[in-house]
Amino acid sequence: MSKTAGNPKISNLNDLLAVAYQVEIDAVDRYNVLADQMETHNNPELVKVFRDLARAEGIHGEEIRRLAGDFDVAAHARDIAKFGRADSPEEADLGAAHYLMTPWHALQLSLAGEERALAYFTSIVETAKDPKVKALAAELVEEEAEHVSLVHRLLRRYPKPDDSWADDLDPPVSQE
Amino acid sequence: MAASPSISIAIVGSGGAGALTTGNSLLEAACAAGWYGLLTRTLGPQIRGGEAAALLRLAVNPVEGLPDQFDLLIGIDWLNAHRFGSEIKAGPGTLVISDPRGGDQPPMVTQSGARVFEIPMKEMAKTIPDGRPNMIALGIAGRLLDLTIEQVFAPIEKLLADKGPAAIEASHAGIKIGFGAAAGADFGTPLASPNPSSARRWLLSGNEATALGAIRGGVRFAAAYPITPATEVLEWLAPSLAKVGGVLLQAEDELAAINMIIGSSFGGTPALTATSGPGLSLMIEALGLATSAEIPVVVVDVMRGGPSTGIPTKSEQADLNIAVYGLHGDAPHLVLAPQSVGDCMFTTQWATYLAETLQSPAIVLSDQFMGQTRAAIERPADVAFIGARTVATDIAGAYERYALAANGVSPMAIPGTRGGQYTADGLTHSQRGIPTSGAADHLAQLDKRRDKLDHFNYGDHWAAIEGAGELAVLTWGSLTSAAREAIARATKDGIDVRLVAPRLLLPTQPERLAKAFYGVKRILVIEQTHGGQFHRYLRAHYDLPAPVRVFNRPGPLPITAGEIYRAITEWR
């Protein structure tokens, strides 16, 4: 299956604004789901990490909304921002979560998301016909590149945990 | 200062803290050093990473109940620990070890008047490569109990044997640090030294004991459908049956499981399954079939909170009604109830023996508290109860599967026996086993099936009857141990109490119970139900010749010896 099959069709600037907005909103929701999971599973350090990440993505989303001015990006996004088989580009991989995960793991998820978003907007720069769309996509590419660098910087603060990070001597519990 | 014969410890932690492992290791270390003890646990709703508390009691003599209050409470962290408030009680005599970075201490600590000693277990763990706070906690507990470091190391070395030397080294280091850190804590009352003894002892859970009892009683086939809190019975049986040439089959559901064991038994192989309330409900129809067709089977019900899906991880005694009355029609059968972790083995073995001897299904009412508690016990004596079915051999003439016999037990032809061919049936049948709607046959077979159970001599195992006094405490199942402890305390205070705890609930034993009540002027019934099921069962089938008080409470909280003691002393 081609990489772009199933991606939303972007015909004009408003389409791109709506899709870019949705990408950020999806990321916010995803980080909040992960924060909720960490809260239920008694991992308070990761609750903070994920809420911080959610907040950061929320700010990006707000910036896009402001760029759009009076145009209702949220409504338009509901119509057109449908990604094919998988999650939208910046959504962290739920399957990679773990109740004992460390900040390093969370940042790896975030990094993967930012890199996917970067690749996605890059593909729009390459394929867009409308010069306005091309221009905005190029700006989004630069934004995402900055995010990627930021996550790399954050990763330097958190060392990769050793192999025993997921060891829990207590067995799982049967609840039913 | 005076030493105490028993100390209780709660270890609390969450999200991978390993509280349960810590508790288990401590139990093993203490038992290896000669003490007795038990371990149970309480948990949050998560499958992994939830808040958890290991609840231990260590003692000089065997114990099987939890105290009203804990002497030592170690909080590896306090995340969501407030949820355990009603189960973990602390008081001014309690020492609490708390990690200052472990979250807010819950009300059960702050409002209890307990002494708090802070030890930064998390930070200390970080000073060791691969260090874990729970190893520090284990070291602390070991030191406070005056165990040696080697005694505390031993179970951990066993546990981590296949994790490699680095993991073992990290645990050693953590335990050492914990030992050092505890030096500054003032525990108060030490645990009295263990009795030097050459008695053989076991450390096991009620579910494991149940499974062993089954095999000792002759069970060689088990059908399994997993259900909390019974699954461990079946998981222990799977490899163990294979070792003795038996088989365990996983069934697609409880309807299949009960019918599979009936099939096995029909073919001559004693069979058992283990389930809990919801599963027993499903098995009821087939239990009626086994009753009518006179095919022995054993069904263990490890009771949990009900009704319906209920509280799967907690204990209750409210399946008495369905075990005794659940079968439609008039269908007398056997119902037994173990009284302790060790008694799970005896009672299951005895139930198998009785089922086989009397050609009847037997329901064994265990419960989550006994089933999932690990306890150190004296190795029980070998008993000679091994299932001995009356089998028809050398059959001449027309075989009558359900022939009337003096003791009501008709020799059973095992498939393969020439001349013994018959069709087992749930339909009402004649002595030859032919379906009939006739009045005489129906009555004859009903009488036979009732009388074979009623006229059997069950001996003294039918109940634990201990002590003498004007007050009788009448209880059953896992509450027996708590009642025993309460009575011991009352006796020290000069109050004489008789304990009456039936192990055989069906068929009822009216004459024997009447004897047990000689001289009794007050009857205190204790049970863990909301509807007073045991009390109503007693009233339905027995004379209660003195005023009765009932102390009943549903799960999930256990009824403690302290509470029973108070009920005893309040009724003079």
Add this chain to the structure above:
Amino acid sequence: MSTVDTQRAYKQADYKSDIKPIWCPGCGDYHVLMSFTRAFAQLGLPPEQIAVISGIGCSSRIPAYTNCYGFHGVHGRSLALAAGLKVTRPDLTVVVASGDGDGYSIGGNHFLHACRRNVDMTYVVMDNHIYGMTKGQPSPTTEPEFDTALSPGGTKVRPFHPLVVALASGANFIARCFSGEPNETAAVLVEAIKHPGFSFVEILSPCVTFRPDEKAWKDLVHPAPVAATTDPGKAARRIMTDDGFNIGILYRGNRTPFQPAVGAINIDLSELEKDFEL
């Protein structure tokens, strides 16, 4: 299924309750919940018009996590609950949620008859090839060599083929999805719900705690190479020979859904006495 409410656009969030799941982080069921809410939003159904019926097991916890009507029933009987509900309330959209243990083991018999009966509902089974909730016993779809405490060395019993059984028993729509592709799954659920009769959707949903080996599933799943067929013979061949990771709608039938006429008929009850009159 019910008519789409075009008056009000529902968002995904409208279908989520505020109860936080106890599923382990990493569990495929989080994605399935997302697929449910996405599908419901795409269909535009009012949350109160949807009933999510389940049995017992990790997957069966899903009703409480939605903002729809829900029934967390007893083990293995969700299809029976759902049949009673839908036949008397054809106006509701009924979605049944189960797992490979609840649905194919104790629920196996009800599965056969639900396919046969063909009442209009959608049956979603989150298959993780293990009994998760009771700590790792083999399920009917567990590989025969998979070692567990209850079956040391593996069951040595051939796994169940739920899609084949569904087809043979009369299911009117058969699909397989992967939880890690929530948008694709949502799209299939939309089709399944719209399709009349009994729609069966098996969702491969990895268990992070008892089957960490299932992380490999994301590399094993692949889109079905051909479009769904309406020919049961062709479908049987494809489904019987697929590798278990074939993703997509595999069969669409055209059986008429089973739905007796219900609705009050007001007659004078004395009409019913005529038979007794002497």
